[in-house]
Amino acid sequence: MDVSLALWALTIAGLGALIGADFLIGRNPHDVTIREAGIWTVVWVVLAGLFGLGLLFFAGGEPAGEFFAGYITEKSLSVDNLFVFVLIMAKFAVPSQYQQRVLLVGVLIALVLRAVFIAAGATIIASFSWVFFIFGAFLIWTAWKLIKEARADDGDEEEFEENRVLKMVEKRVPSTDQYHGTALFITENGKRLMTPMLVVMLAIGTTDVLFALDSIPAIFGLTQDPYIVFTANAFALMGLRQLYFLIGGLLKKLVHLSYGLSVILGFIGVKLVLHALHEAGVHVPEISIPVSLGVIVAVLAVTTVTSLIASRRQAEQEAREEAKATADV
Secondary structure (H helix, E strand, O other): OOOOHHHHHHHHHHHHHHHHHHHHHOOOOOOOOHHHHHHHHHHHHHHHHHHHHHHHHHHOHHHHHHHHHHHHHHHHHHHHHHHHHHHHHHHOOOOHHHHHHHHHHHHHHHHHHHHHHHHHHHHHHHHOOOHHHHHHHHHHHHHHHHHHHHHHOOOOOOOOOOOHHHHHHHHHOOEOOOOOOOOOEEEEOOEEEEOHHHHHHHHHHHHHHHHHHHHHHHHHOOOOOHHHHHHHHHHHHHOHHHHHHHOOOOHHHOOOHHHHHHHHHHHHHHHHHHHHHHHOOOOOOOOOHHHHHHHHHHHHHHHHHHHHHHHHHHHHHHHHHHHHHHHHO
C-alpha cells in the first residue's frame, strides 16, 4: 500500500484530534462509570471499523483485511496488558478518580514507544527478509511459554515488579509518596519533587513496551505495511483505557485467555515461517489474510465461551463448598 507523507500527516493529525477530544472530555478527575466506559469503548470500536471500511473503499480488500486482522490481534493481546495495569494501580495505590488520567497518559507513552518499534521493525524487514524466521520462531516460543505459565499458575496473587527504566528514574529523580491531584511535579521546601502520578504513568507506558515485544512481531506476521501496523496498534491502544474500566471485573473470569493468545501467537508464528520459506524460494503454502482473520476470531470466541463456562462452574463449586461448610458448623 503506497502511503504518501500527506496521508501519514493527516492520519496522525486525526488520531491526535481524537486523543485531544478524549483528554478534554475526561479532563476533570472522576470515577469512571460502566456506562461511560461502555459508550467510549463502542466509540473507539466504531471508529476502528470506519477506518477499516475506509481502507476497503479506497485501497481494496487486502489492506482492509490486514487492518482488521491486525486490529483484532492487537486488541486481544492488549487485554492481557490489563491484568498488569490492575497490578500497577494496586501497587501504587492510585485513587480511583485519577486512574483514567494515568491510563490516558500511560497509553500515549506506549503509543509513541510502539511507533519507534514499528519504524525499526519495518526498516529491518525491508532490508533483511530472513528476519521473518526470527520473528516466527520467537512467536512460537512465546506461545509455548504462555502455555507453560498458564499450566503452572497456582492461583497465587501476582505482584508488579518495576522494570529497570522505572527504577532508574525513581533512584535519580527526587520524589514524594503523596498524590497531589493530577500534578506530576510539586515544589516542597524549595525542592522540586516528582509525584507518584508521574511514576505510575511511566510504569504503564514502559511496561507496555515489554508486551510490544510479541505483539509487534505478531502484527508484522499479518501485514508488512507500516501504515496498517501503526494504525491497528493506535486504535487498539486508544480504546484500552475504556476497556480497563468496562471489563475490569471480567478479567478474572477469562481463565483461558492465555491459552487462546498462545494459539494465536503460535499460528502467526507458523504463518511467518511459511512466509519466510516462500521468500527464500521454497514452495510451501502460505496462509491468506481471510484464513488468518477467521482463525483469530474463532480462537477468541471459543476462549471467551470456555472461560466463562469454567468460571461459572468454579463459582458454583465454591458456593456449594461454602454452603456445606456452613451446614457443618
